[in-house]
Amino acid sequence: MISARNPLKDKVAFAGAATTGFVAHNTTRSQASWAAEACIKVLRDCGLAGADIDGICGSSPSALAVQSMLGIPELTWFANPAIPFVNQVAAAASAVHSGLCDVVLAYHAPYRSPWATLSSLRDPFRRLAAGPVGPGPGPGPETVAGAIGYTAWASRYMHDYGVPKEHFGLVTISDRSYGSLNPAAAMPEPITMDDYLAARMIRWPLCLLDMDVPVDGADAFIITTAERARDLPLPPVLINAVALGTIDHNEEDQIPGLHRHGQQVVVEALRAKSDFWIDDVDIYFPYDGFTIITLSWFENAGFCGPGEAGEFIKANWDAEADRILIGGRVPVNPHGGALSEGGTQGSGHIREAVHQLQGLAAARQVAGAQRAIVTAGGFFFNAQGLTLRRG
Amino acid sequence: MPELISDEELVARFPGQALTRDNAAHYRGRLERRFLVDRCVACGRWHQPPAPVCPACWSSDIEAAEVAGTGTIHLTVFLHQGPPTTGVDYSTPYPVVTVELDEQPGLRTTSTVVGAPNDAITIGARVALDWIERDGAPLPVFRLAAGGRS
Numbered sequence: 001m002i003s004a005r006n007p008l009k010d011k012v013a014f015a016g017a018a019t020t021g022f023v024a025h026n027t028t029r030s031q032a033s034w035a036a037e038a039c040i041k042v043l044r045d046c047g048l049a050g051a052d053i054d055g056i057c058g059s060s061p062s063a064l065a066v067q068s069m070l071g072i073p074e075l076t077w078f079a080n081p082a083i084p085f086v087n088q089v090a091a092a093a094s095a096v097h098s099g100l101c102d103v104v105l106a107y108h109a110p111y112r113s114p115w116a117t118l119s120s121l122r123d124p125f126r127r128l129a130a131g132p133v134g135p136g137p138g139p140g141p142e143t144v145a146g147a148i149g150y151t152a153w154a155s156r157y158m159h160d161y162g163v164p165k166e167h168f169g170l171v172t173i174s175d176r177s178y179g180s181l182n183p184a185a186a187m188p189e190p191i192t193m194d195d196y197l198a199a200r201m202i203r204w205p206l207c208l209l210d211m212d213v214p215v216d217g218a219d220a221f222i223i224t225t226a227e228r229a230r231d232l233p234l235p236p237v238l239i240n241a242v243a244l245g246t247i248d249h250n251e252e253d254q255i256p257g258l259h260r261h262g263q264q265v266v267v268e269a270l271r272a273k274s275d276f277w278i279d280d281v282d283i284y285f286p287y288d289g290f291t292i293i294t295l296s297w298f299e300n301a302g303f304c305g306p307g308e309a310g311e312f313i314k315a316n317w318d319a320e321a322d323r324i325l326i327g328g329r330v331p332v333n334p335h336g337g338a339l340s341e342g343g344t345q346g347s348g349h350i351r352e353a354v355h356q357l358q359g360l361a362a363a364r365q366v367a368g369a370q371r372a373i374v375t376a377g378g379f380f381f382n383a384q385g386l387t388l389r390r391g
Numbered sequence: 392m393p394e395l396i397s398d399e400e401l402v403a404r405f406p407g408q409a410l411t412r413d414n415a416a417h418y419r420g421r422l423e424r425r426f427l428v429d430r431c432v433a434c435g436r437w438h439q440p441p442a443p444v445c446p447a448c449w450s451s452d453i454e455a456a457e458v459a460g461t462g463t464i465h466l467t468v469f470l471h472q473g474p475p476t477t478g479v480d481y482s483t484p485y486p487v488v489t490v491e492l493d494e495q496p497g498l499r500t501t502s503t504v505v506g507a508p509n510d511a512i513t514i515g516a517r518v519a520l521d522w523i524e525r526d527g528a529p530l531p532v533f534r535l536a537a538g539g540r541s
Contacts, residue, residue: 140525203471
């Protein structure tokens with residue numbers, strides 16, 4: 001039963017967003033140092049002092065560690081929900097709207113896992129920070145739990161719809177083309193379809209270029225009442241609707257199928273709660289942690305039918321810039337998304353949406369952008385969506 | 392039926408596996424090479440993964456019951472790299488399959504296929520349960536079954 005009730009519509013706003021930029025190699029900085037840099041930047045951009053903050057919501061490090069590190073004197077609310085980052089936005093917006101707090105500092109610091117590469121494994125601080133995981137007895141390779149689940153359903157997608165692997169590659173090519181305009185991007189070099197097809201296979205049918213880029217860096221945001229945001233220096237961006245969608249069979253190998261998982265619930269909820277949908281947006285932000293997720297979002301959002309996303313992308317291809325431009329007008333992940341800017345678990349998509357609607361997106365600015373849709377996460381346990389409009 | 396081994400002994404036989412009170416019966420079954428899946432005694436429906444109540448009728452009268460082990464490949468992945476594992480060599484991409492079991496539509500389990508070339512391991516192929524040994528404990532796997540595609 002999906003409700004259209006949405007009392008927080010346009011009552012809560014982003015007052016600002018900031019990023020450190022992202023790098024796809026190990027740095028000698030801690031995750032906390034990246035988080036601190038982004039948080040201090042957004043506080044300064046918004047003209048706020050530590051004492052103006054009474055709520056903190058983020059991923060890692062913990063909200064209390066961030067409070068201590070930044071000397072935020074008092075909080076009346078904090079939380080550390082699971083990523084992707086629409087979860088942080090939903091929690092913060094709810095807390096602000098209900099009066100648990102007035103001004104939330106929200107943050108996410110993606111940080112390269114010590115087990116991602118041999119070079120990160122050689123960083124003893126990274127190993128210790130990650131805790132006792134990694135080599136040792138594991139459950140073995142006979143599983144599709146976690147990231148492998150997307151690969152498993154990518155094979156089913158190719159089988160059911162008879163589409164070639166190149167349809168996945170279009171997502172990566174477009175992201176890289178857009179990311180070339182983003183100074184924060186970790187992988188800004190454009191690629192060709194030949195590059196995509198030659199990339200190292202990791203788990204057939206998905207290769208290295210189908211997967212988001214592990215990065216170090218951070219994004220931070222100020223979320224407050226629309227009223228308070230109007231008194232701050234930057235244009236407010238209003239949260240029109242937000243949803244986290246899941247279904248009962250939410251395990252990777254048990255979802256009913258590509259036609260029925262968390263994404264359909266998100267779309268139904270946003271269409272019920274939001275004032276606008278895909279025909280009325282200026283920019284679209286579909287998640288791209290794996291390329292199959294992006295194709296699936298296009299289909300579930302209603303741009304095209306099941307299995308048709310690749311053909312839809314080709315029909316909406318900006319050949320000159322080598323990227324998707326829906327209807328010759330609507331950019332898709334103009335910051336380069338997770339495949340170019342870096343794997344930010346949605347914080348980069350939301351930060352770019354805020355900047356675009358504030359008119360602060362520099363070389364990537366979509367003229368007169370008024371409305372954006374973010375559909376984050378994948379199929380199983382983390383499908384999410386957010387509609388935003390300029391205040 | 393042999394005497395049940397203790398919880399401590401059971402956990403020790405499956406290092407690295409996420410054993411819980413709710414899936415312990417399944418792992419005890421593995422030691423006898425019996426593939427057990429949770430079934431609700433009250434309404435007769437099967438469910439995966441193991442759970443302390445029936446998701447369909449909320450009864451807590453759950454039994455781990457043996458399945459025939461026949462089914463159809465629903466999802467395929469071929470790992471070009473993966474966790475170091477006894478007897479697994481990724482130089483030939485290692486198949487991981489999710490199989491829909493014949494007992495009930497949508498009831499699935501995930502393992503590998505042995506004894507078949509990778510190009511024969513396809514979505515829609517019929518499979519049957521088999522067992523191999525890994526690190527001193529039986530591991531349920533599948534073989535391609537006669538009868539071709541479903």
